[in-house]
Amino acid sequence: MPTVLKVRDLVTKFYTLDGVVNAVNGVSFDLEEGETLAIVGESGSGKSVTMMSLLGLIPTPPGVVESGTAFFSGPEGRHDLLQMSAEELRNVRGGQIGFVFQDPISTLNPILTIGEQIAETLTRHQNMTREQARNRATELLAQVGIPDPKLRYKNYPFQFSGGMRQRVVIAIAIACTPQIVIADEPTTALDVTVQAQIVDLFRKLRELLGVAVVWITHDLGVVAGVAERVLVMYGGRPAEIALVDDLYERPQHPYTVGLLGALPRLDLKESERLVSIRGAPPDLLIPLKHCPFAWRCDYAFDRCWEEIPPLLTVGMRHRVACFYDMATHAPRRSANGGGPRDV
């Protein structure tokens, strides 16, 4: 599969009054055409900042994208998003890359009808006439499952429920048939029955449009159902990246193992005691010279305190940033990883 997005060694920092927050410390990943990649992590893991950095959405100051490359292959060729001008990025955002954020009420403009907001995207990016845009917007409303789209076109966001608003945001995101949709915790603010509706809608749209999706979330349950590959982040760094089945069945990073153990399971009859990860996530104000998870890790040995583990290839499309081999319960022998950097 051709790659639509190739991110290498992204570093983003925030220069605050309290000091420098090392939010993203060298993230690399590829996104293939039409695939869903989930980025999983707890608050402060850098999962949202990673995606916002790529699209120039980091508030500057205090935020600065310090280094890295992010090649996006769109209809106009291959370009580094991080080198684009503000104007060029504006054309990409909402056009070739769509967005769905957590909270639909703050995403939508309260004083424009939802129809106008969808049509605005179309006139802005696709040079449609107002008439064309209106017809297409009505089609899109129907496509995301809003009943009576002609009537609802004229409604304002406050007249919609949370789930319906998120559908409108999705309609805006897919309006210009983008290559990528970035969904940042799209179901976190919704009730579980409504969450199931939105997850289902995403699945259908992906099949229909063949769009690649980056799904940012902390919910490993949702990930199991939507993603093909998963990137687990910790302390602003990638901890593990693998195909979804491998990650859940053969997790290699002690943090991933801990996260999966911390989840209660609906499918088990007797509740086993949850595996908790001791301690708390790292303070990003302190620049690290060792594994960010070492404090909380039961397997940490001297090397973990001396250097930062790079991403090592441990299986087919499976890479992990850890010196300890969970399979043999011993330090990894070929600790420089080897293999191409096919993250």
Added chain:
Amino acid sequence: MSENDVLVRVLNLKKHFPIVGGLLGRQVGAVKAVDGISFEIGRGETLGMVGESGCGKSTAGRAILQLHKPTSGQVFFQDHELTQIGGEELRQLRPQMQMIFQDPYATLNPRHSVGKIVGEPLVIHRVMKKGSQELKDRVAELLELVGMDPTYVRRFPHEFSGGQRQRIGIARALSLNPSFIVCDEPISALDVSIQAQVVNLMQDLQSQLNVAYLFIAHDLSMVKHISHRIVVMYLGKIMELAERNELFDNPLHPYTQSLNSAVPVPLPKMERRRRRFILKGDPPSPANPPSGCVFHTRCPLSEKKCHTTEPESREMHPGHFVSCHLADDAEGSKIPEQTILASVMG
């Protein structure tokens, strides 16, 4: 549950909030946040309470503790009818009924040290004297109980992470040796790895201290993990109440079935295979609840009588209560396979 084991009994509890409107500020309606719920909680038991936002689960917790004055209905705690007593008599009972809140940032006074926060209930209820050695020892003991370093007494809330703050909140709730704690979404604001720490702590404390929990949450899998019995609420009413495995293996109410089916499981192969039933629409407003069964507007099985007559709670198996007209026989209220398939296709 035998009569002696019941700690809290709730009978037809209602809490309506008035909607005022017009020039004269007259009451024009009511938000029926909690609309006639009944259940019991045993000593040392965890009763889970689940439902979507706006179903009245938090209001129910507060109305039981008389933090919201109930509109009608009765709440019994041990031998006392909380809804009849007030003032000093109620205050005397307060030490035994405590609460843990959702937001560990909003519930701790930022100007008070950890020692003051945890020790304050003991001072207010005149169990111990301010500044006494006895109080200091008790605070240290409580901090140790919740897995914190007792030397933290002089620190302030901003020095702690969310999970540690929640531990402080738990230590405060435990300070007066309560027999009942209402836990209102105690882990929703925490990260996954920290949630497990707090849940394990709460379970350990329960086995040590024999305290009963009303565990309110929207996360069905966590509620199943921690609870002995579970209440499913929808729009201010109880849809189903059963022992936890019974509720998951044999859910009788169509709402419980769809809730169950909507919860994602962290197993990719199972998630892909799973045929889930997806409910249409959103929950209606509790200010204007539907007639008859409140769930009929979203129910795939609703019949004529569901639109007109409110179903009563019936005990279908020992300890398994359901409010559904169609639950007469086991298959009556089961969402049929065709409907499940249709919801996935549609």
